[in-house]
Amino acid sequence: MSQHSANAHRVLQLTLEPNDPMRLASLSGQQDEHLRLIEERLGVTIRNRGNAFQLAGTGSQVKAAGNILEHLYRETESAELSPDMVHLYLQEAGIEAIVEEDTATGESADGSLIRTPKVMIKPRGANQQRYVGSIHQHDINFGIGPAGTGKTFLAVAAAVEALNQQQVSRILLVRPAVEAGEKLGFLPGDLAQKIDPYLRPLYDALYEMLGFEQVNKLIERQVIEIAPLAYMRGRTLNNAFVILDESQNTTREQMKMFLTRIGFGSTAVITGDITQVDLPKGTQSGLIHVLQVLRDVPGIGISHFDSRDVVRHPLVARIIEAYDAWESEEDRSA
Numbered sequence: 001m002s003q004h005s006a007n008a009h010r011v012l013q014l015t016l017e018p019n020d021p022m023r024l025a026s027l028s029g030q031q032d033e034h035l036r037l038i039e040e041r042l043g044v045t046i047r048n049r050g051n052a053f054q055l056a057g058t059g060s061q062v063k064a065a066g067n068i069l070e071h072l073y074r075e076t077e078s079a080e081l082s083p084d085m086v087h088l089y090l091q092e093a094g095i096e097a098i099v100e101e102d103t104a105t106g107e108s109a110d111g112s113l114i115r116t117p118k119v120m121i122k123p124r125g126a127n128q129q130r131y132v133g134s135i136h137q138h139d140i141n142f143g144i145g146p147a148g149t150g151k152t153f154l155a156v157a158a159a160v161e162a163l164n165q166q167q168v169s170r171i172l173l174v175r176p177a178v179e180a181g182e183k184l185g186f187l188p189g190d191l192a193q194k195i196d197p198y199l200r201p202l203y204d205a206l207y208e209m210l211g212f213e214q215v216n217k218l219i220e221r222q223v224i225e226i227a228p229l230a231y232m233r234g235r236t237l238n239n240a241f242v243i244l245d246e247s248q249n250t251t252r253e254q255m256k257m258f259l260t261r262i263g264f265g266s267t268a269v270i271t272g273d274i275t276q277v278d279l280p281k282g283t284q285s286g287l288i289h290v291l292q293v294l295r296d297v298p299g300i301g302i303s304h305f306d307s308r309d310v311v312r313h314p315l316v317a318r319i320i321e322a323y324d325a326w327e328s329e330e331d332r333s334a
Contacts, residue, residue: 010056010057010062011056011062012053012056012063012066013052014053014055014069014070015053016073023073023076023077024050026076027069027072029086033083034081034083037090042065042090043057043061044061044065046065046069072086088124088125114132114157114158116164116209117211117214118208118209119208119209121154123154127149127304127305128149128150131151132158134303135154135267135269136158137301138267138301139262140259140262140267140268140299140300141155141268141269141301141302142270142271142300142302142303143155143269143271144302144303145273145304145305146275146305146306146307146320147273147276147310149309151303152201152271156173156243158269159241159267160209160210162267168267170222170224170225170241171223171242172224172225172226172232172240172242172243173226173227174228174229174245175202175244175246176229176246176247176249177229202243203226206224229244229250232261233257236263237261237262238263238264238265239263239264239265239266240267242262242266242267242268242269243268243270244270245271245272246271246273247270247287248276248285248287248288249272249285251279252284252289253286255270255287256286256290270287272287274287274288274291275324306320307321307324
């Protein structure tokens with residue numbers, strides 16, 4: 001990579017090797033949408049002819065764009081790039097430093113790469129990497145943040161990896177059966193059918209990592225159990241990986257009940273978004289309460305995510321930020 005400077009304006013000449021038309025097409029995206037994303041987010045101009053790229057802009061933005069292109073081009077060797085992947089790299093470029101070389105090439109410094117039978121999952125960004133590292137180190141972990149930050153997906157991946165490596169003998173995926181605007185009693189079917197829609201994100205993650213047939217076999221053998229939180233009462237969970245999802249909708253009593261089910265050889269991950277509580281008015285969220293109760297207890301991992309960690313469409317992060325700003329203004333006005 002060679003660089004020419006003129007005051008604050010910089011031009012970088014970048015040649016990506018090898019010169020592979022298929023990989024270059026993956027890097028650019030449909031109608032160059034990936035390159036346009038990089039231009040928009042970093043404030044640079046990108047021109048290319050084949051594998052020869054010219055980047056123009058100011059200050060560190062050009063260097064950041066060059067690093068992003070090199071990182072993404074390495075990714076094309078083993079994967080077809082999607083707008084989501086480009087967005088994730090851009091999130092990192094916009095937050096602090098450009099992702100270090102070891103992260104880009106697959107092995108993150110903290111060993112947070114997760115291997116499952118169907119896919120290998122690489123946490124993106126400092127918060128996701130710290131979260132996975134914490135899950136590997138602690139028996140009880142909390143992942144707190146908005147939807148789309150990967151907290152549930154990564155927890156399921158860590159559970160599948162632990163099962164596959166025989167570190168645990170079963171996986172339990174648990175959700176409180178609290179409705180957002182609808183009552184279970186008015187939904188058709190028996191209890192299992194009524195609960196099922198609330199557990200669908202957990203099923204989807206498992207299918208991606210293990211495959212449809214294997215998931216169903218493991219559920220039949222009760223190696224994987226997916227259940228509402230009420231089913232945990234009175235049980236002791238040994239040698240299990242237990243995930244409590246949407247935990248902001250637990251009561252204080254339910255959260256205490258769940259945490260005291262954890263037995264020897266078990267790992268628990270509790271995920272939730274404290275801004276999306278669907279409990280009846282006047283009922284305190286067990287997640288909000290437990291974060292205060294356990295904040296000084298050693299051996300418990302607590303990871304926080306924010307809008308910058310959102311893995312979905314870039315507009316989702318902006319929507320979350322807009323709501324946060326609006327609610328902060330309302331609190332000041334109250």
